Amino acid sequence: MLDKFVMQHGHRKDALLEILHYAQEIYGYLDKDILTHISNSLNLPTSHVYGVATFYNFFKLKKPGSHIVTFCLGTACFVKGVEEIITAVENEFNVKRGETRADGKLSVFITRCIGACAMAPNAIVDNVVIGKATPEIVIDKIRSVLGEEKVEAN
Amino acid sequence: MGIGVIKLKINEQEVISREGDTILKAAKEHGITIPTLCDLDGLSNFGGCRLCLVEVKGSPKLFPACTTPVSNGMEVITDSERLKKYRKMAIELILSERIHVCSVCVANNNCELQDLANKLGVDHVNFKRDWNTHDLDTTHEFLVIDRNRCILCTRCIRVCDEVEGVHVLDLKNRGKDTEVIIDLDDQWGVSKICTSCRKCAKVCPVGAIYVEGQPISQTRDKKIAEFVLTRRQS
Amino acid sequence: MKPIDLVKLAERDLDLRRSYKYRINVCCSSGCLPFGAEDVLKAFEQAIKEYGVEKDCKVARTGCVGTCSVGPAVVVEPGDYLYQSVTPENAREIVKEHIIKGTPIKSMLYRNESFFKKQRRLILRNAGKIDPYNIEDYIAMGGYSALMKCLTSMTPKAVIDEVMASGLRGRGGAGFLTGQKWTFVARASGNPKYIIANLDEGDPGVFANRTLAEADPHAIIEGMLIAAYAIGAEKGYIYIRAEYPLAITTLKKALDQANSLNLVGENILETSFNFSIDLRLGAGAFVAGEETAILASIEGQRATPRPRPPYPATSGLWGKPTLIQNVETLANIPIIINNGGAWFAGIGTPKCSGTKCFSLTGKINSPGLIEVPMGTTLREVVYEIGNGIPNNRKFKAVLVGGPSGGCLPEEQIDLPIDYESLTKVGAIMGSGGIVVIDDQSCMVDTAKFFTDFCVDESCGKCVPCRVGLTKIKEIFERIMRGEGRMEDMNLLEELGNYIREASLCGLGQTAPNPVLTTLRYFKNEYVEHISQKKCSAGKCFQKNEEG
Numbered sequence A: 001m002l003d004k005f006v007m008q009h010g011h012r013k014d015a016l017l018e019i020l021h022y023a024q025e026i027y028g029y030l031d032k033d034i035l036t037h038i039s040n041s042l043n044l045p046t047s048h049v050y051g052v053a054t055f056y057n058f059f060k061l062k063k064p065g066s067h068i069v070t071f072c073l074g075t076a077c078f079v080k081g082v083e084e085i086i087t088a089v090e091n092e093f094n095v096k097r098g099e100t101r102a103d104g105k106l107s108v109f110i111t112r113c114i115g116a117c118a119m120a121p122n123a124i125v126d127n128v129v130i131g132k133a134t135p136e137i138v139i140d141k142i143r144s145v146l147g148e149e150k151v152e153a154n
Numbered sequence B: 001m002g003i004g005v006i007k008l009k010i011n012e013q014e015v016i017s018r019e020g021d022t023i024l025k026a027a028k029e030h031g032i033t034i035p036t037l038c039d040l041d042g043l044s045n046f047g048g049c050r051l052c053l054v055e056v057k058g059s060p061k062l063f064p065a066c067t068t069p070v071s072n073g074m075e076v077i078t079d080s081e082r083l084k085k086y087r088k089m090a091i092e093l094i095l096s097e098r099i100h101v102c103s104v105c106v107a108n109n110n111c112e113l114q115d116l117a118n119k120l121g122v123d124h125v126n127f128k129r130d131w132n133t134h135d136l137d138t139t140h141e142f143l144v145i146d147r148n149r150c151i152l153c154t155r156c157i158r159v160c161d162e163v164e165g166v167h168v169l170d171l172k173n174r175g176k177d178t179e180v181i182i183d184l185d186d187q188w189g190v191s192k193i194c195t196s197c198r199k200c201a202k203v204c205p206v207g208a209i210y211v212e213g214q215p216i217s218q219t220r221d222k223k224i225a226e227f228v229l230t231r232r233q234s
Numbered sequence C: 001m002k003p004i005d006l007v008k009l010a011e012r013d014l015d016l017r018r019s020y021k022y023r024i025n026v027c028c029s030s031g032c033l034p035f036g037a038e039d040v041l042k043a044f045e046q047a048i049k050e051y052g053v054e055k056d057c058k059v060a061r062t063g064c065v066g067t068c069s070v071g072p073a074v075v076v077e078p079g080d081y082l083y084q085s086v087t088p089e090n091a092r093e094i095v096k097e098h099i100i101k102g103t104p105i106k107s108m109l110y111r112n113e114s115f116f117k118k119q120r121r122l123i124l125r126n127a128g129k130i131d132p133y134n135i136e137d138y139i140a141m142g143g144y145s146a147l148m149k150c151l152t153s154m155t156p157k158a159v160i161d162e163v164m165a166s167g168l169r170g171r172g173g174a175g176f177l178t179g180q181k182w183t184f185v186a187r188a189s190g191n192p193k194y195i196i197a198n199l200d201e202g203d204p205g206v207f208a209n210r211t212l213a214e215a216d217p218h219a220i221i222e223g224m225l226i227a228a229y230a231i232g233a234e235k236g237y238i239y240i241r242a243e244y245p246l247a248i249t250t251l252k253k254a255l256d257q258a259n260s261l262n263l264v265g266e267n268i269l270e271t272s273f274n275f276s277i278d279l280r281l282g283a284g285a286f287v288a289g290e291e292t293a294i295l296a297s298i299e300g301q302r303a304t305p306r307p308r309p310p311y312p313a314t315s316g317l318w319g320k321p322t323l324i325q326n327v328e329t330l331a332n333i334p335i336i337i338n339n340g341g342a343w344f345a346g347i348g349t350p351k352c353s354g355t356k357c358f359s360l361t362g363k364i365n366s367p368g369l370i371e372v373p374m375g376t377t378l379r380e381v382v383y384e385i386g387n388g389i390p391n392n393r394k395f396k397a398v399l400v401g402g403p404s405g406g407c408l409p410e411e412q413i414d415l416p417i418d419y420e421s422l423t424k425v426g427a428i429m430g431s432g433g434i435v436v437i438d439d440q441s442c443m444v445d446t447a448k449f450f451t452d453f454c455v456d457e458s459c460g461k462c463v464p465c466r467v468g469l470t471k472i473k474e475i476f477e478r479i480m481r482g483e484g485r486m487e488d489m490n491l492l493e494e495l496g497n498y499i500r501e502a503s504l505c506g507l508g509q510t511a512p513n514p515v516l517t518t519l520r521y522f523k524n525e526y527v528e529h530i531s532q533k534k535c536s537a538g539k540c541f542q543k544n545e546e547g
């Protein structure tokens, strides 16, 4: 599938970003095998491909969790207190921002502005945008996608 | 006066240069030194170290001498108080970014950063120094990369790509997390395309890439890029 | 398609539009979708069917009207009745009362009337009124008539002259005269020439360009076509952030439709003019919006800026002359061609003509996307259009120009918004972000936030930006730990000035602005943090107290 896409772009070196986007779409992330494959088919040095893939935040080189929550840490969301929500989620689910939980079920990512600032603060849980978010709403939503019950306070 | 001849002043001194030349080149030809770190004859311009910044009369802005072309009537100042202060600041920042300890460095007494610090009178660092360690790679037969000493001038990357033509080296990440990498951030010892030509070690201004067991003074060769380039053209 | 066919098409579609007594515009923009706009749209479609008023009433999917905090928003024409926070149940009610009985439901209407009063919507004239997925809607509103005018009755030089006369300045931040830029690229030697429409919009807190693309994509495309005709370009790229999936889909559809009507491609409108447009996706890098970095990114490289000269106008994409223009700048072009440069120059201020879109956010009652003439004051924006600060809190500062803008205090609030005035007080126009900050926010914390952003987004190429900003960040961290020293304020200022003057690109050159302006206008807060280890806003030192 990837090869066909590369062919459509005539193996052009400048199509590297489009191809990385496409590869991430089909494989979920970009591991070294995929990057090597891309660099071979575009005839680009591997270090160049790696350098490009790591420059842009959008490309993930590690396998993300099966569920992903992304917080917007843009200006509007910051002013509206998204930090509190992030901290609450980190504590509740025992996972740090930018990382994936040990069981591989949940990743917490940060992005800078999704352009929905008038509804700040914003979170995205598995591709669903939650505007005017609060810690409770986000935690509930994550629980429901994880299929977890509320853990009783011990 | 022939076509392409440019007359300008550098530090009040009349200077004649050619169209398309940079301020740095014009200055060099007339014995005026402007400090540089990332620039190297024979390699493409980078413009990252910002040590070569100069003032041009009539503009409040600062111009990198290594990439700014000369123009007729230009009046360049290379050593104002502001520039001296800023150059010191740049060196202090570089020194505080990673682990630069001259006494345990292979490049001690053969280091462009150390020389500049001495020349510009940097006797202490005003900023918090960062002691976090970066990767050291000794897996190659004789080439060593110690990223703790790297100043990210990218001379090694440029010489590898532009002169040797293999592009083993590049940068990964961005901002303060930028690092020089080999292939897919692999160990140097397993690289299949590195030709072990040593050019990276020859052009490194500091002690970040060197040949194990060889005194730096023997490895260094600042002229290598220009040498190959002129040979190629002739 | 011949020019005459375009005229016919416009007439036909306008007639069609007029044949409906009512038109219900449902905003399906990124702002309203998460609140169920799609369901509302379906509910309206079903309701008009049920009530049998399909012939009288058209339900349309549209872009954003700007009142994004009260979505889903629905506008009923004629009269532009704006309903807020509409639910599928409301939809039935609106059809029953408003469409059938003819009485708008007052209780559901948007309450802040002054939101629209002070605005002047030129670029956003179609936003919320037309279906962005339907090129005929745009054509019915006079779309592509400016292109036709250029191709059939103006020379490229005449087009440039008109843009020159308008005094239009770039909306991407720097405010460079657009006509002059076109002249440079037109004169530059080298073929082919390229155009890049910059839709990277990396400023966090800004969504004007996204809204434009989602609401009126053809305005951008038409602007590009006219620019291409004027400067002799053959190929254009729209560089858009990957974070904007809906805008991407909208632009893709728009390009397909324009292609199929022969408005983009070869022999456009059966003239000898050729121009093709491709989309290019960004990948999460603020710096990629910088004009030399965008070149690198489109060429498939790391988006690191390079020194200028050479300028992109002479040596851009693959070394060829390239015009880089913000999408809002481009959307102004059809307006200028249709109404004349002199008319446009009459709007705004003498040095800054036209209008500008601003994303108004933060602690404000009516956030959203607004468009005002240049020279409008911040007070008018915050207190009239934005309707003041919620919960009776006190205004503290307004942040203009994104993460590299400036934090302006109450004393500056009567400042007219134009490039020069903003620069004078240490802010920038940037891409038009206005974030209102109330007394619950700490200015030291805010300055730190922007520094953190710029540290993350620095490309790492030049020393002042890469290392200098990191050191500023460390100084802030020290202050927040209660270990700040009074000299730190001096050090911040010295570093800030150095980074501003010595950095390679606009990111570093403007990144210290929040630090420098907060030091200038809110020095007392720094002193309080350092000498008393106290934060009046209650943001900082919390962990220390708890621990």
Ligand SMILES: Cc1cc2nc3c(=O)[nH]c(=O)nc-3n(C[C@H](O)[C@H](O)[C@H](O)COP(=O)(O)O)c2cc1C
Pocket: C169, C170, C171, C172, C173, C174, C175, C176, C198, C199, C200, C201, C202, C203, C286, C287, C288, C289, C290, C291, C292, C324, C325, C326, C327, C329, C330, C431, C505, C506, C507
């Ligand atoms: C760090 C940085 C980010 C930028 N981001 C954008 C952007 O997202 N969109 C944009 O139009 N211009 C951006 N610019 C400005 C562009 O470099 C360029 O000036 C602009 O696109 C020119 O178009 P204009 O003349 O229409 O304003 C940015 C500049 C810098 C330094």
Ligand code: FES
Pocket: B035, B036, B037, B038, B039, B046, B047, B048, B049, B050, B051, B052, B053, B064, B065, B066, B067
């Ligand atoms: S030598 Fe000019 S910036 Fe480094």
